[in-house]
Structures are given as C-alpha cells and as structure tokens.
Amino acid sequence: MPPIIDLQxxxxxxxxxxxANKGVNFSVDPCEIHxxxxxxxxxKSTLMKIIYGMEQPTEGKVIIEGVEREFQSSRDAIDAGIGxxxxxxxxxxSFSVAENVVLGQEPTQxxxxxxxxxxxxxxxxxxxxxxxxxxxxxxxxxxxxxRQRVEILKALYRGANILILDEPTAVLTPQETQELFIAIRKxxxxxxxxxxxxxxxxEVKEVSDxxxxxRKGEVIGTxxxxxxxxxxxxxxxxxxxxxxxxxxxxxxxGKKVMEVQNLSYVDDTGVQVLDNVSFNIFSGEIxxxxxxxxxxxxxxxxxxxxxxxxxxxxxxxxxxxxLNKTPREVRMARVSHIPEDRLTNGLALDASINENxxxxxxxxxxxxxxxxxxxxKVSELGKKSIKEYGILTPDGExxxxxxxxxxxxxVIVAREFTSDPELLIAAQPTRGIDVGATExxxxxxxxxxxxxxxxxxxxADLGEVMSLSDRIIAIYEGExxxxxxxxxxxxxxELGLYMxxxxxxxKEEMEELL
Amino acid sequence: MIRKLYMKPFVRELLRxxxxxxxxxxxxxxxxxxxxxxxxxxxxxxxxxxxxxxxxTGEWIKEAITLTLLGLSVxxxxxxxxxxxxxxxxxLLGALVSxxxxxxxxxxxILRIPLALVAxxxxxxxxxALPGYLKAHLNANEIVSTxxxxxxxxxxxxxxxxxxxxxDGAGYNASDFFPKEGILPTFIPNVPFLADAYELFSRRANxxxxxxxxxxxxxxxxxxxxxxxFGYELRMLGANIKFARYGGIDTKKTVILSFAISGLxxxxxxxxxxxxxxxxxxxxxxxGIAFEGIxxxxxxxxxxxxxxxxxxxxxxxxxxxxxxxxxxDVSREMVLVIQAIIILLVTAERVLPIVQQRVSASxxxxxxxxxxxxxxxxxxxxx
Numbered sequence: 001m002p003p004i005i006d007l008q009x010x011x012x013x014x015x016x017x018x019x020a021n022k023g024v025n026f027s028v029d030p031c032e033i034h035x036x037x038x039x040x041x042x043x044k045s046t047l048m049k050i051i052y053g054m055e056q057p058t059e060g061k062v063i064i065e066g067v068e069r070e071f072q073s074s075r076d077a078i079d080a081g082i083g084x085x086x087x088x089x090x091x092x093x094s095f096s097v098a099e100n101v102v103l104g105q106e107p108t109q110x111x112x113x114x115x116x117x118x119x120x121x122x123x124x125x126x127x128x129x130x131x132x133x134x135x136x137x138x139x140x141x142x143x144x145x146x147r148q149r150v151e152i153l154k155a156l157y158r159g160a161n162i163l164i165l166d167e168p169t170a171v172l173t174p175q176e177t178q179e180l181f182i183a184i185r186k187x188x189x190x191x192x193x194x195x196x197x198x199x200x201x202x203e204v205k206e207v208s209d210x211x212x213x214x215r216k217g218e219v220i221g222t223x224x225x226x227x228x229x230x231x232x233x234x235x236x237x238x239x240x241x242x243x244x245x246x247x248x249x250x251x252x253x254g255k256k257v258m259e260v261q262n263l264s265y266v267d268d269t270g271v272q273v274l275d276n277v278s279f280n281i282f283s284g285e286i287x288x289x290x291x292x293x294x295x296x297x298x299x300x301x302x303x304x305x306x307x308x309x310x311x312x313x314x315x316x317x318x319x320x321x322x323l324n325k326t327p328r329e330v331r332m333a334r335v336s337h338i339p340e341d342r343l344t345n346g347l348a349l350d351a352s353i354n355e356n357x358x359x360x361x362x363x364x365x366x367x368x369x370x371x372x373x374x375x376x377k378v379s380e381l382g383k384k385s386i387k388e389y390g391i392l393t394p395d396g397e398x399x400x401x402x403x404x405x406x407x408x409x410x411v412i413v414a415r416e417f418t419s420d421p422e423l424l425i426a427a428q429p430t431r432g433i434d435v436g437a438t439e440x441x442x443x444x445x446x447x448x449x450x451x452x453x454x455x456x457x458x459x460a461d462l463g464e465v466m467s468l469s470d471r472i473i474a475i476y477e478g479e480x481x482x483x484x485x486x487x488x489x490x491x492x493x494e495l496g497l498y499m500x501x502x503x504x505x506x507k508e509e510m511e512e513l514l
Numbered sequence: 515m516i517r518k519l520y521m522k523p524f525v526r527e528l529l530r531x532x533x534x535x536x537x538x539x540x541x542x543x544x545x546x547x548x549x550x551x552x553x554x555x556x557x558x559x560x561x562x563x564x565x566x567x568x569x570x571t572g573e574w575i576k577e578a579i580t581l582t583l584l585g586l587s588v589x590x591x592x593x594x595x596x597x598x599x600x601x602x603x604x605x606l607l608g609a610l611v612s613x614x615x616x617x618x619x620x621x622x623x624i625l626r627i628p629l630a631l632v633a634x635x636x637x638x639x640x641x642x643a644l645p646g647y648l649k650a651h652l653n654a655n656e657i658v659s660t661x662x663x664x665x666x667x668x669x670x671x672x673x674x675x676x677x678x679x680x681x682d683g684a685g686y687n688a689s690d691f692f693p694k695e696g697i698l699p700t701f702i703p704n705v706p707f708l709a710d711a712y713e714l715f716s717r718r719a720n721x722x723x724x725x726x727x728x729x730x731x732x733x734x735x736x737x738x739x740x741x742x743x744f745g746y747e748l749r750m751l752g753a754n755i756k757f758a759r760y761g762g763i764d765t766k767k768t769v770i771l772s773f774a775i776s777g778l779x780x781x782x783x784x785x786x787x788x789x790x791x792x793x794x795x796x797x798x799x800x801x802g803i804a805f806e807g808i809x810x811x812x813x814x815x816x817x818x819x820x821x822x823x824x825x826x827x828x829x830x831x832x833x834x835x836x837x838x839x840x841x842x843d844v845s846r847e848m849v850l851v852i853q854a855i856i857i858l859l860v861t862a863e864r865v866l867p868i869v870q871q872r873v874s875a876s877x878x879x880x881x882x883x884x885x886x887x888x889x890x891x892x893x894x895x896x897x
Contacts, residue, residue, distance in 0.1 A: 307760060328762030337760070345760040348753035359750060359761030363743045372741045 002066055003027035004162060004193050005051060010060035012046050020046035021057070022217040028162075033184060033194045035204040035225070038214035039237055039406070039434030044197050047214070048164050051195075052084045053077035064162075083155025084164040089147050091139045091154075097146075098122040098135035101153045125156050130186045144294065145176035149183070156192075163187065165196040169203055170431075173292050174462060174496045181207045199432070201230040202463070213237055238436045248446045251470040254283035257423050257454035258304075263313030263323075265299050265478075273299045274478040277313070279514040281423065286445065286455040288469025288487060290462060291499050296478035297458045298340055301427045304456075305337045306330040307345075317423055331360050336421035338412055340428045340458070346412045349401040353393060354382035356400050357415045385414035390440065406437025413441055417448060424448055427458045442468060462492055462499075473514070474498035481505065483513045527815075534859035542852035549848050556842035560849070563837025564830055572719015574826075574833040576791055577803075579721075579728045581825035583783035584807025586735045589816040590776040593739060595752035596649070598773060600660030601780040602804035603667030604641050608634035608784025610671050613689065613795040614679065616696025616788065623695040627789070630696065631727075634785035635778045641667065642777015646770035656773070664804075675795055687797040698722035698790045722790040728822070731779060736818040738775070748772050780807070806832075812861045831856065 005028040012021040020043045028034045038044050049055040050062065053071030062069050064080050071077045074084070091100045098118040107117035122135040131149040139147060148168060155163055165184075169177045184194050184207060198204060204211050205225060212222040213236040220236045258281040265274040274296045281287045291297050302308040304315055306327040315323040317333045331337075339345035347356050358378055361367050366377050382396030391410045393403060400408055409429070416424065426445060430438040445468060449455045459465050465472060466487060474482040474495060482498035482505045484490045497503040543557055550556045564574040584601055591598040612630035619626055645663060648654035672687075679689045701721050702712045715721060739745040747768045750758040759765050787799050810828055814820035835849040 305760075326762070326764070327760060328764070331762045339760060344754070344756050346757065348750055348757045351750060351753040355746070355750070356757075358746075359757065359763070362746050368743055372737070373743055373746060375741070 001030060003063075004030040004065055005195070006061075006063040007047070007051070008061040008063065010047065010050060010062070011058045012043075012050065012055065013058045020217055021050075021060075024060070024214075024217070024219050026212060026219060026222075028193060028195055029210075030193055031188055031191055032209040033188055033196070033207055035208035035211040036195060036197045036214065037199070037201065037204060037211060037233060037237060039404075039436070042214040042237075042434075043217040044214055045166065048084065048166065048195070048197060051077065051162075052082055052164060078158050078160070081159055081161035082164065083152075083158060083160025083162070085148065085151040085155060085166065085168060087166045087170060089151055091147060091150060093138075093140040095139060096135065097133050097137050097139060097142065097150050100139055100150055101125075101135075101157050103154070105158060121157065122153065125153055129153075129156060129183065129190065131183050144292070145172055145179065148172070148180065152183070152187075156187075160192070162193045162195065165194065167197055167199065169198065169200065170460065173499055174492050175500065177203070199434075200461075200463075201233050201435075204228075204233065205230060215239060234435050237434065248468070249450050251286075251449070252284045252452075253470075254452060256280050257283050257318060258456070259314075259316045260304070261314040261316075263300075263303065263315060264311045265296075265303055265308070266311045267299070272478060274303070274310075277475075277478070277480055279473060279480065279483075281454040281456055283422070283452050283454045284449060285470040286449045286457050286468055288465035288472045289456070289458045289475055290465045290472055290495050291475035293460045295475050295499075297427070297475060299478075300475075301337070301340065301425055301456075301458055304330075305335065305425060331419075334420070334422040336416035336419055336424045338416050338424070338426040338429050340431070342408055342412055347400050347408055350399050352397050353386070353391065353400055353403070353411055354378050354396040356411055357381055357385055357396075357418075360415065360419055381418075385411075385418060389414040389417075389444075404434075406433040406440075409433050409437060409441060413444055417444060421448075421453055423454045423456070425456045425458075428460060429457070430459070430461065430464060462495065466490070466492065466495070471513075476501035480510065480514070483510045485513045531860055534862065535856065538852075538856040538859045541855050545848060545852055546844060550842060550844050552842065556838055556844045559841045560834045560838035560844075560852075562834075563841070564833035566837070568714065569719045570833065570837065572715070572721050574829050575719075575721050575725070577832060578822070578825045578829035579724050580783050580786055580791070580803060581806055581810050581829050582728045582822045583731065583779050583786065584803070585810030585814060585821040585825050586731060586807075586818055587776045587779040587783065588807040588811035589814065589818060589821060590735065590739070590748070590772055590779070592811050593752050593816045594748045594768065594772045595755070596769065596772065597657050598642075598645065598660050598776060599657060599805065599808075600642060600645055600663055600773075600777065601783070601807050602800050603660070603664040604638040604777040604780035605784035605787065605800045605804060606664075606667045606671040607637045607641050608781030609788040609795060609799055610674055610784075611637045611781075612785035613692070613696075613788040614674075616692045617679065617689060617795075621695070623699075626695050627698060630789060631782065631785050634781040636781070638781020638784065639774045639778040642780065643770055643774035646773030649773070650766035650769040671799075672797065675797065679795060689795040691794045692789065696789060697793050698724055698786075701725045720790075722786075724786045724790045727782070731782070732818055732822055735779070739818055744768070744771060783807075809857055809861075813857070828857075 005026070007024060007026040010021045010024040011019070013019050024043070024047060026047060036044050046055060050057050053074040053076050062071070064082070069080060092103065095103070098115070101122045102118045107114045107121060119135045122133065126133050126135070131153055133146055133149050133153065134142070139150065152163065168180060172180060188194060208225045210222060211225050211228060211233065213220045213233060215237060260277060260279050263274055263277040264272070267273050277300065279287070289297055299308060303310045303323070306322070306325050306329065309324050313323065314321065317335055320333050322330045322333050322335065343349065358367055358381065362373055367374055379396060385391065386393060386396055389410045391403070391414065392407050400411060403411070429441050429445060433441070442464070445455060445457070457465060457468055469487040472484040472487045472490065472495065473480055476499060481501055482503065543553070546553045546557050564570050587601055588598065612634040615626065615630040615633055619629065621629065641663065645656050645659040648659045649656045675689065676687055680687060681690055699722060700712060700715050701723050702708050702715055704712050739748065747758065747763045750761070750763060751765060751768050755765060788795055792799065806828070810821060810824045813824035813828060831853050835853060838844055838849050839846045
C-alpha cells in the first residue's frame with residue numbers, strides 16, 4: 001500500500017537562518033497510528049506545520065495520498081483531508097460544543113445557522129467515532145478532555161482523513177488519556193490515519209503502530225513500535241544512553257520549613273480558586289502536588305511566591321510570614337522558585353545568560369560592589385553555572401534565546417539552586433524539555449532534597465510526581481482531596497480518582513498527614 | 515574568514531547601516547533628479563552643505579548636542595520597553611527654569627550657570643516622574659499622559675514667558691537676551707594660546723561647553739544603564755517585565771525612575787536650547803526638535819554610546835537639508851521625503867536578513883543541483 005503521507009527531502013530554513021528540517025523523509029501508512037518523538041527543537045512541530053500548510057518547506061516534496069501538494073495555508077491542507085489538533089486548543093469558549101464543531105462549515109437555513117442541524121451533525125459524528133461530548137454545553141464550562149474531543153470532532157467534521165495530534169496527552173489525566181487512546185484506535189479502525197507528537201515514550205509503546213524519531217532536524221529512524229523499547233527510543237532521541245528511572249536515597253525528614261494555613265484565593269471573576277488549603281513541608285522531603293491542570297496549582301504557586309495576593313490564610317517559612325509579600329521579600333526568606341512557564345516568567349530571552357542568572361542577587365554583595373554591579377563576579381558565576389549545570393553554550397554573554405528549551409530550563413535551575421534555598425518551589429520543572437535535560441533536572445531536584453532542602457513539586461506529569469515525591473497531595477478544584485504519606489505505595493489509578501474529585505479523604509483523616 | 519567576520523554582530527550592524535544608507539541615498543538622488551533642474555548641484559549641497567562654512571558646521575554641532583541629549587532621554591525609556599513623548603514638556607520646563615535663573619538670579623557666572631543647569635535637570639526629573647507614577651500606579655497609558663503633560667507644560671511656559679518674563683512693551687513673545695553670566699561659555703577656553711580659535715568660534719559658531727557636558731552625560735548614562743543595579747532593573751524590565759517581577763525587581767519603582775531620569779536629561783536639553791543656542795527664551799522654543807530624540811534613539815538602537823554618532827549623522831541630514839533648501843530649487847518637502855527614506859531604511863530591522871535569506875536559499879539550490887551532499891551538518895564555514 002502506498003503511504004498516505006510522504007515527505008521527501010524536506011528542508012526548512014527560517015528567516016533567522018535556523019534550519020529546522022534537514023532533508024527529512026517521513027512517511028505514514030494509511031490507517032496507522034504513527035508516533036513522532038524527539039527532543040525539543042528536533043523539528044517535529046515544524047514538520048507537522050508543513051504537512052498542515054502552516055509553514056512552507058524551503059525545499060522538498062509533500063505528497064498526500066499520492067498527489068504532490070504545495071499548501072499555501074492550512075485551508076488548503078484541510079481541503080486535502082488533513083486535520084490538526086493543537087496543543088493549545090483553538091475553540092471559541094463562549095460557543096456551544098456543536099457550534100464549535102461546525103464553525104467554518106455551518107449548516108444553514110435561509111442564511112442563518114441551523115442550530116438543530118448542527119447539534120444533530122455533532123451527535124452523529126460523535127457516536128460514529130465514539131468521542132463522547134455534550135453538544136449543547138458551552139465550551140467554557142467543559143473540561144479539558146472534552147475540549148480535546150471537540151477539537152478532534154471539529155477536524156473530522158471538516159472531512160479529515162489524516163489527524164495530526166500535537167502532544168495530546170500533556171493536559172490529560174491518566175483516565176482521560178486512556179479514553180483518548182481508545183478513541184484513537186476506533187478512528188483508525190474506521191479508516192482514519194493518526195500522527196501524534198509526544199514526549200512520553202510510555203504512550204508511544206502503548207498506542208502507536210510505528211514510531212519515527214527525530215533529532216536535530218533529521219529523522220533518525222522509523223521503526224515498528226513492537227520492535228522498540230523505551231530505552232532504545234530514548235537512545236535514538238538523545239544519541240546516548242538515558243536512565244529511565246532512578247533510585248532515590250531515603251528521605252531524611254527534618255524540621256518544618258513551610259507552613260500553609262487555611263489559604264484561600266478568589267480570582268477577579270469571583271471564582272474560588274483555592275479553598276482553605278493547609279499543608280506543611282519539611283526539610284529533606286519532596287512534597288508533590290498531583291492534580292489535573294487548572295485546579296488551582298498555578299495560583300497556589302504564585303500566591304506562595306508573592307506573585308499573587310491571597311484572599312485569606314497564612315503562610316510561614318521558618319516562622320516568618322511570606323504571604324502577600326513582594327517576590328523579593330519571599331526570595332529573601334530563602335525561597336527559590338522554578339516557574340511553570342519559563343518563557344514568560346522564568347527568563348528574559350533577549351538578556352544574556354549571565355544576566356538571567358543574577359536577577360535574585362544583583363543588588364547585594366558580592367555581586368554589587370559600591371554603586372556598581374561587579375560584572376567580573378557575574379561572569380564568574382556564569383562560567384561556574386554553565387559548567388556545573390551543563391548548559392550547552394559557548395559563552396555566558398550570549399542571549400538565553402540562543403539556547404534550546406532544555407538548556408533554558410538549566411539556566412533557571414542553576415539560578416534557583418545556587419541561591420542556597422531552604423524551600424524550593426518547582427512548578428512543572430520538566431515540562432516540554434527533552435529526555436536528557438529532564439533526567440538532569442530530576443536528579444538535581446532529588447539532590448537538593450537529599451541535601452536538606454524542602455521541595456514543593458507541582459507537575460502535570462503524574463509519573464514525575466509519583467517517582468520524585470516522598471509525600472503526595474491530591475488537589476481538585478482548589479481543595480485538597482487526599483494526602484498520601486508514602487508516595488511509593490500509591491497507584492496511578494488511585495491517585496487519578498482523587499485528582500478528579502471522585503474520591504475524597506475525610507478532613508480529620510488528612511490533618512495528621514498534612 | 516569573511517564569513518566569520520560577518521557573524522560578528524558589530525560588523526553585521528555596520529553592514530546593515532551602510533547598505534541602508536547607500537540604498538536610501540540612491541533613492542534620494544533619483545527623487546532629486548525628478549524635481550530639480552540642477553540635480554547634481556542640489557545633491558551636493560545636501561551632502562556637503564554643513565561642512566562648507568564654519569557657522570554651518572557650528573549649527574550642526576549645536577543641534578547634534580541637543581539631539582544627543584534627547585536621544586539619551588528617549589533611549590532610557592525605550593530600553594525599559596516603555597514609550598515617552600514627554601521630551602517636549604520636559605525641555606520647555608527645563609528651558610523656562612534655567613532661563614529664569616539665567617536672566618534674574620544675580621550670581622556670578624560660575625554659580626549662576628551650574629545652578630540653572632541643576633534646576634533644569636531637577637524640574638525635568640520631577641516632571642518626568644509624573645507620567646512614570648501614573649503608569650506604575652494607575653496604569654495610565656504613557657503615550658497619552660506624556661502628550662497631555664506636554665500640553666500643560668507648553669501653556670505654563672507661554673504663560674510665564676508672556677506675562678512675567680517678556681519685557682514690557684516688547685512686540686513679540688520673547689525674553690531679553692540673557693546676560694553674559696547666564697550664557698554657556700564657548701567650548702574653547704579663552705586662554706592666550708587658543709585666542710584665534712576662541713575668537714573664531716565665539717563669533718561665528720558658538721558651540722558651548724555643553725559639548726563636554728553632553729559627552730559626560732553619554733558616559734554616565736552608559737554606566738547607569740550597563741553597570742548599576744538600576745540599569746540592570748531597567749534592562750530586565752524592558753527584556754521581560756514578568757521576569758523582572760518574578761525575580762524580585764520592584765517594577766513600579768523602576769518605571770517611575772526611568773521616566774524621571776529620562777526627564778532629567780531632557781530638562782538639560784531644554785537648558786541648552788535657552789542658554790546655549792538661542793541665548794534667550796522665545797515662544798515655541800522646542801518646535802521642530804522635541805520629538806527628534808525618538809529618531810536618534812531608534813538609529814542608535816537605544817545604545818547610549820551610539821547615540822552621539824546617531825545624533826551627528828541625523829543632525830547632518832537636518833543641516834544638509836537646510837542648506838539644500840536654501841541653496842537649490844529642491845523644496846523642503848522633497849528634502850524631508852529623502853530624509854524619511856533614509857530613516858525608514860536605517861531603522862528597518864530586516865534589511866539585511868532578507869538579503870541574507872535570499873542568498874542562502876539560492877546557494878542551497880545550487881548545491882542541490884550539483885548533487886553535493888549537505889554540508890550544513892557541522893560544516894557551515896566550508897562555504
């Protein structure tokens with residue numbers, strides 16, 4: 001059978017001179033689930049954008065179902081039967097599910113939208129492919145899993161034969177992920193073809209038929225999934241052996257470092273985002289927060305680090321109040337913070353690596369000498385950090401934007417770890433970074449904890465929370481629904497039930513363990 | 515080897531500017547060809563005018579001093595990724611306050627001049643802090659607030675000039691000439707062995723000690739921006755305000771201070787207008803120059819050290835345009851068009867990248883036609 005997607009010798013050079021694809025050959029057979037994996041900046045997204053018409057290749061051929069195509073825009077790609085579900089959903093939040101599904105090709109009656117028809121159409125394809133949705137619900141009010149199904153239905157409604165899913169599981173709970181995989185299978189059984197991009201090798205093994213690995217803009221190889229192991233894929237991605245799991249030394253729990261009491265936060269729109277949250281963190285332990293994204297974790301971290309004001313409650317670090325203080329004051333209480341979104345909060349991309357390393361210390365000795373900043377000291381710090389944290393760059397004077405995602409994260413980690421913190425708040429510390437850098441960051445987190453730092457870990461990657469944490473708190477809609485004093489003894493499924501608010505521990509039961 | 519040199523940012527920047535200037539001068543000449551009877555003569559007046567007579571050269575230098583200060587003022591705000599149109603108001607108040615002191619405070623020059631300059635800077639600082647405060651604490655759009663404050667400053671200036679400073683019975687809105695104690699001295703000291711030069715400059719083109727002050731301000735602003743904690747805060751604010759806040763920088767204080775210091779430098783530029791150029795206070799003293807700091811800062815890419823060069827270059831264009839207008843049949847409007855083209859091209863960020871992309875794309879094609887395997891992998895220098 002001829003391949004349904006056939007890319008031949010694709011080159012893509014961006015105007016800034018970056019070569020994202022170097023002679024890529026990539027083919028997908030009809031009715032298969034094809035996983036595309038690779039580190040950040042390996043060129044996966046660029047390749048998918050080329051298939052979807054969002055980018056034009058500098059050179060090379062795009063052959064879809066045997067016909068050579070030159071897509072000028074994604075409109076052309078949609079007409080050719082290609083659909084793409086982006087990482088960030090592109091839905092109209094104030095519209096209903098059905099309205100979103102038919103958007104762009106609405107069934108009309110005398111020039112007006114035929115709502116009834118739209119709902120029926122939505123129900124029809126939803127049943128045909130086993131993608132459960134409530135067609136009349138407003139998108140704003142539905143959860144992430146259903147939004148994703150709406151996105152997929154939208155593509156199918158437009159007649160997509162080939163579906164490209166960009167990191168579809170990044171925002172899902174384990175249960176939702178399983179549902180998605182079942183749905184994908186069903187799609188393929190009915191003659192669709194699915195390409196999905198992911199970082200998670202476990203999922204590759206679980207759902208795909210074949211897998212293509214990219215590294216540095218090139219395809220390293222395509223193999224049947226049955227012949228690949230997670231280790232072999234990781235090796236192909238990184239180009240060396242990668243430790244897939246590690247033994248962490250036993251936790252030596254010390255004194256209480258942070259105490260959070262009845263913390264509540266109500267946002268501008270009046271939504272109770274955090275509801276009476278209380279917990280403690282001790283030195284020498286990693287406290288993991290497990291929750292589906294959007295259940296208050298982001299706000300919790302921002303409130304604790306001074307970036308947001310709490311509505312009520314209290315938080316102490318070593319007995320000193322840190323709630324509703326400025327970020328500087330919180331940092332001076334020896335709290336470090338790896339922010340969730342490194343590009344918006346954690347780094348100034350156009351500033352140099354060195355300058356990014358001193359934002360928490362430029363105003364005090366030894367970095368400030370008299371009236372001036374001692375740039376000799378700064379560059380010493382830069383050299384040391386680059387060496388110790390393995391930041392891949394020729395020079396600390398280069399802008400951070402010249403680094404890859406993983407190395408950017410290393411800059412943040414270097415800064416936050418070298419400030420000698422007593423409490424380290426790490427939000428999504430390995431999100432979107434490649435296998436090698438992830439391994440490094442995790443090792444560093446555990447080392448900090450073993451050296452006696454108290455660590456609060458917030459991560460959407462449940463596997464990460466489970467493997468790194470000593471103790472786990474499950475959070476659902478801003479409330480703590482469960483606490484697990486021994487992270488090693490809880491299963492993913494069990495935790496998932498608490499993360500979805502299906503199970504809850506009694507308040508009295510938790511009090512002891514928080 | 516050439517490729518390596520080309521990778522250096524400084525070399526690329528220089529190339530970019532050269533390319534832009536060349537293209538725009540050619541375009542300018544084509545326009546001159548279309549509108550002038552004597553295009554070569556007119557264009558020559560434009561290109562060499564400011565150097566043909568000592569007084570023209572002097573005017574050019576004096577204007578470049580004002581432009582330098584204004585460019586620094588704007589660069590300070592731009593560097594923080596903020597925008598200010600407030601130089602006009604700050605200059606007016608700086609000129610007003612320094613002019614009043616120059617006219618009426620009975621002190622010897624050695625005290626009167628520093629006092630006037632410091633007062634101008636102080637009033638610029640305070641008047642500059644205002645939009646900063648409004649921005650930081652009330653989130654008032656700084657473009658609107660600086661423009662509105664300009665209107666207020668202009669009325670204040672006119673009011674004091676017309677009702678309090680203008681001599682009784684004068685037929686136009688201007689003060690008396692400043693007394694000698696209130697005028698900045700010539701930049702060449704009046705000592706015997708420099709007597710000839712002193713004579714020449716003080717009579718023909720009175721470039722003042724503001725030349726040295728401006729150079730000192732350039733150095734100070736550079737230090738402030740790149741060596742002090744405040745400069746770091748300012749630059750981080752500009753690079754990413756969320757990062758600055760996350761890292762613990764007091765972003766509100768930084769916004770206010772950057773506007774205030776910008777105002778301080780503009781206030782000094784205002785003092786130069788009165789005490790260095792006009793030697794009296796006149797109505798509309800800032801007209802035609804108040805917003806030119808923006809162009810200078812753009813040309814200099816907000817780099818304080820590049821500002822004086824940008825100011826000299828831009829001042830040269832302005833002076834050349836004046837000469838061309840006066841000594842040829844090309845109208846001022848056409849001259850402005852040529853000027854605008856030059857600025858447009860020099861400030862366009864992507865002039866070079868576009869050329870570069872074309873070149874590399876065509877080279878790729880060539881390679882493939884010759885069936886040479888990709889040498890990009892680790893071999894970029896091989897071309």
